[in-house]
Amino acid sequence: MLALQAAPSLASSHREAPFVAAQPQLDSTDLYAFVSPDKADTVTLISNWIPFEEPAGGPNFYPFAPGAHYDINIDNNGDAKPDIIYRWVFRNQYKNPKTFLYNTGPVSSLTDATLNFTQHYTLTEIRGTRTTTLVRDGIVAPSNVGAASMPNYSSLWNQAIYTISGGKTFAGPADDPFFLDLRVFDLLYGANLKEVGNDSLKGFNIHALAIQVPTSAIAASGDATKNPIVGVWTTAERQSVQITSKTGNASSNGTFVQVSRLGMPLVNEVVVPVGSKDYFNASQPKDDAQFLGAVTDPELPHLINSVYKLPVPATPRSDLVSVFLTGVKGLNQPANVKPSEQLRLNTAIPPSATPNRLGVLANDNAGFPNGRRLTDDVVDVELRVVEGALTGSKNTLGDGVDANDVPFQASFPYLALPHAGPAASPVATTTVKRVNNAGAWPVATGIAGAVALLALLGWALRRGGPGQSGKRRMNAAA
Structure with a gap:
């Protein structure tokens, strides 16, 4: 296997564009969509935010942005417009604003007086002009401060899982489930492959928004048998005017403006050029025809050729249009699809009993690019696809990192617990x-x-x- 990296900024969607790099609370790092392995009549959607959370980053740690809109959008008829939006909105609460402490003593419950800082949220489901509240005044799982502060952290974390109609939801920190070797910034290792295979995200956390819903709840007309394919993407919006007073108090007003967007992994990282990245984050899938040229003749194969002399597949790349913009015909392409960048999932394909990290490339059609599971190795898959794996150019490209640094859980929200502050710092x-x-x-x-x-x-x-x-x-x- 030839191990190499892909292109600058390759950390799925970690700090992928200039604006969100300076707005980490609104930076969507990864999106996952899969048929729930332990409950096959439901779909689990996970959007991760706030890249490179150093676990010991106290005393303020990493809250969601209060007042912002964190959305998971679903297109269930292929027209590149959201038919269903799941929206989280957060607010901060300090029990004692006269201390700098995150917690003032050991914490055993999300409602303990010793948990000084909490984030509360409202989760709504938006269908056209109709809005339904699914969770009112939910509490975000706290950061894992350490064993002295939170002697039974897993209990606290599980308390943040809420039951909703037909499903569940969760908001809070978790181990970053994305895995890759980030030596990408060194000109694809400079053709020196002696140090490949180091998981650059090992030990870091993210903040996750997860929801599990009945498949019928997101299918067009409520019929998952006739309409099994859905497209999914995340967006974040904040009000256009941010004001800081002389006393340091912050407020916001004005219309909500989209500043982050994510569907398929790595698209805004290795397909969209740097001058268009912020624009892509503010754009809508229905307008994605403007990015077609970046998909039909991407930069990445030329970069790989310049360093490793691998041939550049012939253009225009209709195979990449299929993977990134329309869905693969016979797998996850909706009828009458409008080309747009989304993570598409065919919910009629049951979970695999023995998942393969390479998904569809390894004949495991329950995996990427049919949705995305936590264990799917999207870096290796996309490297191989970009180098022509779907057009007969078989290759074994990869980054040498084939799995997450810690195991995932067997039940919702499936993510691994976040690393504790003093226990496993990823920094020196x-x-x-x-x-x-x-x-x-x-x-x-x-x-x-x-x-x-x-x-x-x-x-x-x-x-x-x-x-x-x-x-x-x-x-x-x-």
Whole structure:
């Protein structure tokens, strides 16, 4: 197998465009859509947000943007317009705004007084002019601060799973389920393949919005037998005017403007050119004909050719139009489809008893690009497809990372629990030597480490330092 990476910004949709790179709360990292493996009459949809969450990033951690619209859109008739929208809107609550602490003691329940910061949300289902509230005042699972703060974190996490009509929903942090080697930024390894196979997202978290609904609830006319194919994409909107007062208080008003969009993985990363990425994020699927040229003659095969001398498949690439814009005929292409970038799922195909990470390329039609499961290796699949796997050019391209760093769960929302703050930092650590005492303090480098160090020093000063009283400290300062 030839192991290489794909193209700059290849982390599915992590920081893929200039604007959302500076707006991480509104940056959709990945979208998943699959028939639920343990409940085959339902479909599970998962949209992930906020890339590269360092688990020790306290004391504020990584909340959703309050007041913004986080949407999962469903097109069930192939016209490239949303027929159903599931929308989450969040608000923040501090029980004690006079402390800097995320929690003021051990937490065992989402409603504990010791959980100082909570995010609450409303989940609505929008069908045309009709809006139905599915969850009112739901609570987001908290960040996994650590064992001292949250001795039974899995219980807290599971408390954030809410039952809705015929299904379930969840909002909160999780291990980032996407897996790949991000040495992409080094000119595709510069043809040096000695260090491939390192999962660059190992140890990082994201924030997930997940919903499980009956298949009939999202099928056109409620008939999943006659209309089994749906298209899915995520969007995020925020009000156009953001105001910060002299006192530091923030508010917003004006019309809602779309700033993020994601359907098929890697499209805005390796297909859309950098000058159009923000524009793509603000666009609608019904207008995707304007991006056709980027699909029929993509840049990536030329880049691979320049580094590895692999032949560039003949253009125009109708095979890529099928995968990215219309769905594959006989698999997940709707009748009378309007070409548009969506993640398409044929809900009539049952879950595979033995899923293959390469999905359709390995004759597992329950997997990518028929929807996307958590275990699907979309990097390897798309590399092979871009190099002509669907047109007879068999290849074994890949990045050497074939699975997630931690196992997924067997039931909704299927994601792995988020990494705990002090337990598994993906960044390097350094050691700060103690003064007047033996031993050392390991402190994570970066922002989280700085916060931890400041808090630690503040604690030491309040106590007068090791073995010192407040009076002695004042005398020393004098």
